[in-house]
Amino acid sequence: MIQDDTLVGGVALCIAAICTAIAIGPWTAPYQVRSIASIQKHYGAVAARGAWLLIAILSAISGVAILNGIRPSYASPPAVLNQNQ
Secondary structure, X not given: OOHHHHHHHHHHHHHHHHHHHHHHOOOXXXXXXXXXXXXXXXXXXXXXXXXXXXXXXXXXXXXHHHHOOOOOOOOOOHHHHHHHO
16 A cells, blocks of 8 residues: 555545534534535525535545545556556
8 A cells, every 4th residue: 555545545534534523513613614604505504414424425435445545547556657667
C-alpha cells in the first residue's frame, strides 16, 4: 500500500465520521453552510440532515476504496510506472 493512499483514505474516513456526527448531532452551526442552508430552506431540516448523511456515506465509500487500492483503469501507482520504464 502506498503511504499517500493511507493518508487520503484516512482523511476521507475522518470526514465521514465528522459528517455522520453532524447529521445525528444537535448542532446548528454546520447547517449554516450555504449549500446545506439552501437545502434546508427549500426542502426542510430532514433533507439537510440527509445531505450531511449522504456526504458521510460517499466519503466512507471513497475512503474504503482508496485504502483497498481500488483505482480507475487508467491510473497506476508510481511504483508500477517506474517498473515499466
